Amino acid sequence: QPQLVESGGGLVQPGGSLRLSCAASGFTLDYYAIGWFRQAPGKEREGVSCVSSSGGSTNYADSVKARFTISRDNAKNTVYLQMNSLKPADTAVYYCARLHTGSVCPSLSSLSVVAYWGQGTQVTVSS
Numbered sequence: 001q002p003q004l005v006e007s008g009g010g011l012v013q014p015g016g017s018l019r020l021s022c023a024a025s026g027f028t029l030d031y032y033a034i035g036w037f038r039q040a041p042g043k044e045r046e047g048v049s050c051v052s053s054s055g056g057s058t059n060y061a062d063s064v065k066a067r068f069t070i071s072r073d074n075a076k077n078t079v080y081l082q083m084n085s086l087k088p089a090d091t092a093v094y095y096c097a098r099l100h101t102g103s104v105c106p107s108l109s110s111l112s113v114v115a116y117w118g119q120g121t122q123v124t125v126s127s
Contacts, residue, residue, distance in 0.1 A: 009121030020081040022096030038092035047108020093120040
């Protein structure tokens with residue numbers, strides 16, 4: 001059974017940084033694109049970033065471009081999300097997800113691109 005476990009969330013001051021990790025098991029990570037999503041209180045879950053199976057293709061939501069960087073280490077079965085210059089608006093539960101696609105990063109505007117979800121990790125940006 002595919003499993004995704006996020007870690008690295010926490011409380012950080014505005015302008016600070018966090019690195020989220022997504023550990024995958026139960027499937028061959030090399031074959032699949034992985035996405036990061038987030039859900040703030042009272043809001044719908046939204047796509048943040050995607051990395052293709054090889055790591056050669058990525059995309060980002062406009063709200064995080066130039067601040068967040070997605071990467072993956074298939075040998076370690078792990079995908080990362082480096083978050084810099086964090087803002088209070090970034091406060092949310094962050095989820096990683098195995099997507100249906102492999103070599104292509106789809107638009108993350110629809111949650112139907114997701115095959116499996118992790119359980120989420122809380123990120124709070126506050127002074």
